[in-house]
Amino acid sequence: MAMYMRRLALSSLVLICTAILAVAGDVRSSGPELLMLEEDGCYWCEQWNEDIGGIYHKTEEGRRAPLRRLNIHDPLPAPYGFLRKGNFTPTFVLVQNGREVGRIRGYPGADFFFPLLGQLLAKLRSPKTDG
Secondary structure, three states, rough: HHHHHHHHHHHHHHHHHHHHHHHHOOOOHHOOOEEEEOOOHHHHHHHHHHHOOHHHHHHHHHHHOOOOEOOOOOOOOHHOOEEEOOOOOOOEEEEEEEEEEEEEEOOHHHHHHHHHHHHHHHHOOOOOOOO
């Protein structure tokens, strides 16, 4: 009976550790994300929100690189410690696998945002070439 209980406890521990790692994730092997570095009272951040913020997640670009908003004045979350925040808002930073792929400083307007983002997305590594 004691042997069975030890095996059960060990199996439970392995299952719990696996679940924690799955939830926490590993930014080095994560898919692309578009980080929006913004701040309260930023006119151009608000303009981006008005023009694109409500539809971004519905676009091909938004599905390929989901948006994550970060306040430029807050400490960066641990997975993004490699980033330089800069001083200009909004700044859009495309990241993949724990590294910066590229950035767009400022909001150039709806007509130019997606073409610039497309240039960044073209630089992404495909899963077949990551290693």
